[in-house]
Amino acid sequence: MVSESDTAGNEGTLVSDTSLDAHHAERMAKKKAARDRMMATKSGEKGLIIVHTGAGKGKSSSAFGMILRCVAHGFPCAVVQFIKGAWDTGERRLLTGHFADLCQFHAMGEGFTWETQDRARDIAAARAGWEKAKQLIADPTLRMVVLDEINIALRYDYLDVSEVVEFLKNEKPAMTHVVLTGRNAKQELIDAADLVTEMTLVKHPFRSGIKAQPGVEF
Known part of the structure; x- marks a missing residue:
């Protein structure tokens, strides 16, 4: 049997849930109206200068996510790799193996500076990468x-950062x-960029002795 007190309790719960639902719907309606007003003022489009930087992981990964959206x-x-060009990466395999008709991939780097140990060679590789990038x-x-890892160069x-910024401001198509x-x-x-994201390092397996792994780092 269901007692009167049980019924009253259930009715109280139903009223409480109904009130919460109504309050939520009201809040979301106000939020949507405010969002719609804001979006109505955002009608322009332009080519963006986008910078992904910071000590955290995901800078190149995010850039390649954008490339896949374009594809x-x-x-x-197009992609120009300035430092990791010598690496056999998953994104390079995917783009050159399946989407070469849409995405040009130019691996211009020869590895990290501590691997080449040749400053003149690194500068020459960076210059060649920048000339290709400008084209x-x-x-x-x-x-x-x-321009993957250009910030390292x-x-x-x-x-010369002033040369790069000047080209982006004055020569990049709209x-x-x-x-x-x-x-x-x-x-x-x-300062020149339209969108800047700084990846923050909170925790990384490398510090626990775990090496870079395919599918995660490359």
Whole structure:
């Protein structure tokens, strides 16, 4: 048997749930109205200068996620790798093996500076990468160009940051997005960018003796 007190308790719960649902619906309606008003003011489009920097993992991964979005939309795009060009990465295999008709992939780097141990060689590789990057960025048919790890080349002054910023400001076609990745982005580049994201390191398996692994790091 269900007692009167049980019924009263159930009715109280139903009333409480109904009130919560109504309050939630009211809050969401106000939030949607505010969001709609904000979105009504955002009608412009432009090619963005995008910087992914910081000590945390995910800078290149995020850039390649954007490249895959371009590929999915059928937009021509390109990648220039400045440091990790010698690596056999998963993204390189995927893009060159399956989407070469949409995405150009130029591996211009020879490895990290502590591996080459040759400053003149590193500078030459960085310059060659930048010349290729300028050619690609200037091509108005490309929707996006990723300059992977260019911030490392800029950090060590293998490239002149003022030259890079000036080119992006004055030579980049109006609707071309350029994504520049790598930690320690220079302030001049950050100031010139439209979108800057800093990846924050909270925890990394490398500190626990775990090496870089395929599918996670490359």
